[in-house]
Amino acid sequence: MAQKKKTRIGAWIIVGVVLVGLAGFGTGGLTGNVRTLGTVGDKDVTVASYQRALNEQIRALSAQFGTQISFQQAQAFGIDRQALSQVVLTRTLDNEATQMGLSAGDMAVFERISAIQAFQGAGGFNRDTYRLVLQQSSQTESEFEAEIREDLARTLLQAAIVAGVPGSAAPADALVRYVAEARDVTLLRVAADMLTAPVPGATDEDIAAFYDANGNQFLLPEAREITYAWMTPSMILDQMEVTDLAIETLYQDRIAEFVQPERRLVERLIYADPANAQAAADRLATNEATYDALVDERGLSLADVDMGDLGRDDLPTETADAVFAATPGDVVGPFPTALGAALFRVNAVLNAQETTLEEASDGLRAELAAEAARSVINEDFDRITDLLAGGASLEDLADRTDLVLDTISWTPAVTDGIAAYDSFRAAAQVATEGAFPELEVLSDGGVFALRLDSVTPARVPPLEDIREDVAAAWQLQAQQDAILARAEEIAAGWDAETDLAALGITPRVETGLTRRSFVEGAPEGFNQTLFDLALGEARVVDAGTSALIVRLDNVTEADPTATDQAAQRAAISDSIAAGIAQDLFDAYAVSVQENTRVTINQATVDAVNAQLQ
Known part of the structure; x- marks a missing residue:
């Protein structure tokens, strides 16, 4: 939580937002005449600033989901409201900074602008590039520079509020002691083969009692009884006619896939000066250096010089002759390239491969048939949809089309x-009884329509239907109870003289365990049990089908001042301080907002949103 708050403090510095805005929706505004959404104190809330904030929020949400989010989807998440709140808060702080007389000088503004990558030319900041970028984003220099000046003033205001937040050494020390405390333990695992007596079988009374007490173990999930009609390409594959000419045409179209010439896996190390390339080749020839060492000397990695697999046509004739005459591991050259003289290393030989038309025919025939089947289904889509719209039942579809009727008792399993x-x-999950079937698409190009006939609620079957399952579950539980009882017996008598080998137990020692350690084979909650133990105490832990006896042998207290704990202590302290600073700033921002008059024209906001839909 504190770390997130720390990140949020930095977010108030909006140079990144400005840059994103330059490539965003633009600042053309609603109609070219409406430029503001309202006011905050004496400051205008511009349409452009809202659009930029909105664009940034949508980009962030899209990155989170790994796909481009539409504006309508963003609205469903409340992104438009968040963007407006962000802009209003920013303008509130701008207004407060102005009221306090805070401002940034021209030199500070220039330094900020000249550091922005979008305005860089070959020799650094370029005035013409600066003007062009702003022109493309529909901003004037004065508008953009005013935003930068306000940004700098707002940063000064924020820094003044959060400056001087006291250190957090005491809580940091306490957390380090908690997190880094280490324990040494001895583990004994007790299994079923260590029981001294067999577990008796269940009686009818045992089974009935277990069923009554543990019925939820046998709960059947809700079942949805569904009738559906469907058709997939594989169902009609045999009906598709594929000519030999079509197969041969496809084969020729993809000839590069079936006929592959000999190729080489090649690396290329380029030198701008041919003399340096020759010197490197000479060092290789006299074994003064290896190819890998030459790559390292250039400050490169092998990934930087890798060219992948190449054919003769991918290289100039002279270079190709040398490369294809080489054996794996050989370095040839230097040879001239467009980038300079280069040494080429051959890593592997990929022999020529050819799949004949006859060998590829079956696969190509199946591919063409599948494509034809998908086309047939696609052509029937509108007709089937019209039948459903006209009131046809799924049974009617099965009679009048190639769709196949079937039923399923569906659960998520x-x-x-x-x-x-x-x-x-x-579709099955959200279907409702009485709803009209709709034609939907399957991932392989097939189609289906379904009807929910009934829903069978989740239920526990009658005992007589699952008696064997209940008896087996009772037996497992009885065995586990016996294992735990045996483990308690062993733990109670475990001391230095206990002959563990005679009990068939091999002790396992784990050292340096912290609250975040993973212990293989330990059940959930093991670490909590471990840190509840007193020194020398042994406790039995249920491990599902076995039992663990855990004895605490040693406790190593953490030392927050130790070198190996210093970085962790510093990180925790910084996180706590950042959280306090953010809380202070949030409280200040809320206070300022409560005392600043905000006027937003919601109709204009709605119009901007409508333009983006």
Whole structure:
């Protein structure tokens, strides 16, 4: 939490926001005449600033989901409201800075602008590039420089508020002691083969009692009884006619896939000066250096010089002759390239490969048939949709089209047949009784429509239907109870003279365990149990089908001043201080907002949003 707050403090410095805005929605505004959404104190809230904030929020959300989010989707997440709140808060702080007389000088503004990458030319900051970029984003120099000046003033205001936040040594020390405290333990695992007597079988009374007490173990999930009609390319594959000419044409179109000439895996090390390239080649010839060492000397990695697999046509004739005459590991050259003289290392030989038309024919035939089947289904899509719209039932579809009728008792655990498709499972999950079927698409190009006939609620089957399962579960529980009892017995008598080998137990010692350590084979909650133990105490832990006896042998207290703990202590202290600073700033911002008059024209905001939809 504190770390997140620390990040938020930096977010108030909006140079990054300005840069994103330059490539964003632009500042053309709503109609070219409306430029503001309202006012905050004496400051205008511009349409452009709202659009930039909105663009940045959508970009962040898209990155989070790994796909481009539409404006409508962003609105569903409340992104438009967040962007407006961000802009209003920023202008509130701008207004407060102005009221306090805070400002930034021309030199500070220039230094900030000249450091922005978008305005750089070959020799650094370029005035013409600066003007062009602003022109493309529909901003004037005076508007942009005013934003930078306000940004700098706002940063001064923020720095003044959060400056002097006291250090957090005491809580940091306490957290380090808690997190870094280490423990040494001895573990004994007790299994079923260590029981001294067999576990008796369950009686009818035992089974009935276990069923009554543990019925939820046998709970059947809600089942949705569904009738569906579907058709996939594989269902009609045999009906598709594929000519030999079509197969040969496809083969020729993809000839590079089936006929591959001999190739080489090659690396290329380039030198701007041919003399340096020759000197490097001479060092290789006399074994004064290796190719890898030459790459390192250039400050490069092998990934930087890797060219991948190349054919003869990918290299000039002279270079290709040398490369293809070389054996794996050989270095040839130097040879001239467009970038300079280069040494080439051959890493592997990829022999020529050829798949004949006859060998490829079956696969190509199946591919063409599948494509034809998808086309047939696609051509029938509108007709089937029209039938459903006209009131046709799924049974009617099966009679009048190539769709196949079937039923399924679907639960989330059912993934066979049509339930293997994500789109079917999604539709089955939300289907309601009485709803009209709709034609939907499967991932392989097939189609389906479904009808929910009934829902069987989650339920526990009658005992007589699952008696064997209940008896087996009782037996497992009885065995585990016996294992735990045996473990308690061993733990109670465990001392230095206990002959563990005679009990069939091999002790396992774990040292330096912290609260964040992972212990292989330990059950959930093991670390909590470990740190609840007193020195020398042994405790039995249920491990599911076995038991662990845990004895605490040693406690190593953490030393926050130790060298190996210093970095962790500093990070915790900084995180706490950042959290306090953010809380102070948030409290200040809220106070300023409460005392600043905010006027926002919601109709203008709605119009801007409508333009973006």
